Amino acid sequence: MNFSFNYGGQTLNKPEADALFQAAASSQSQPFEIDLSKLIDVRVVDSSKLFELSVYQHNPTLASLAFKLATATPAPAIKAPIKAPATKKSPASLLKPGNADDIIADLNKSACYRSVGAALLLQYADLEMPKVMRDTAVEFANDCLTTHKVKPSSIVYKGFTLTNLGLVPKDISPDVPRRATFHVSPVYLSLREGLAYCEHNGLLSIRRHYSSGSHRTDVHPIAEKLKRMYYTFVLTDKGAEVKESWGDMETFIVKFFKNRHV
Numbered sequence: 001m002n003f004s005f006n007y008g009g010q011t012l013n014k015p016e017a018d019a020l021f022q023a024a025a026s027s028q029s030q031p032f033e034i035d036l037s038k039l040i041d042v043r044v045v046d047s048s049k050l051f052e053l054s055v056y057q058h059n060p061t062l063a064s065l066a067f068k069l070a071t072a073t074p075a076p077a078i079k080a081p082i083k084a085p086a087t088k089k090s091p092a093s094l095l096k097p098g099n100a101d102d103i104i105a106d107l108n109k110s111a112c113y114r115s116v117g118a119a120l121l122l123q124y125a126d127l128e129m130p131k132v133m134r135d136t137a138v139e140f141a142n143d144c145l146t147t148h149k150v151k152p153s154s155i156v157y158k159g160f161t162l163t164n165l166g167l168v169p170k171d172i173s174p175d176v177p178r179r180a181t182f183h184v185s186p187v188y189l190s191l192r193e194g195l196a197y198c199e200h201n202g203l204l205s206i207r208r209h210y211s212s213g214s215h216r217t218d219v220h221p222i223a224e225k226l227k228r229m230y231y232t233f234v235l236t237d238k239g240a241e242v243k244e245s246w247g248d249m250e251t252f253i254v255k256f257f258k259n260r261h262v
Helices: 014-025 047-057 060-071 100-108 113-124 133-146 186-200 237-245 249-258
Strands: 005-007 010-012 160-163 166-169 204-212 227-235
Touching: 005 014, 010 014, 100 113, 100 237, 113 133, 113 186, 113 237, 113 249, 133 160, 133 166, 133 186, 133 227, 133 249, 186 204, 186 227, 227 237
Parallel strands: none
Antiparallel strands: 005 010, 160 166, 204 227
16 A cells, blocks of 8 residues: 655655654654544445455454454544624614514514514513513413413423423423523523513613522522522513504414424
8 A cells, every 4th residue: 555645745755754753753752643534434444355354364453453343333524513704793683663663563574582582571561560581481481381272392391390380490400401491491592682672672671680599499508699680670661552552462472482393
């Protein structure tokens, strides 16, 4: 078999390559390692030919190698993800229309987390009683289960678990990985995006709060001292106008989650 050697873009013949290896060996305490998996695709190697060579050359090592290759399951090649060029978020993505009809038209342009999240916040918000995103999500998920009859396969139930009290959020624990928790669920993510839209467009009055401890009862004492941030919100007059003018708001929200399944 012929080998072609290359160093820094220069092609070397075998004697030159041998000389380079010998010159480097004096400062190299470990033997040179060549990963053949980067040079040879074992899927096209004929293991039967290795068996034949082992018999012909009386070399049991070749037979052992042939067996390894015949029974090996090479890991599939992982293609590097192709990243779309980063684009700076345009202010147009959080349009600031002038009146209720503009807001409703803007949110109806596309069924996305931001639009359904904004509608969901407005649907459950009140002019006087402050609401919390977590409570809003729980109320909506249970309404989907009991009133709207949304199928169990809907993404609306991701991040929740069914108990005797109804659906309750899953919090991270030794038995619940973060990817299965409420804080990465579609409902929560939609509310987060919707909150930004509503604040930008003056539809909700938002206040930031801090609380200590955890929703779980079995947490470590140290966790009880940790603070977490949460938001409360009430409708503004503009938000109340949008809520009153958007006749099929609830249909828009429920349809979004009825059409999306795990």
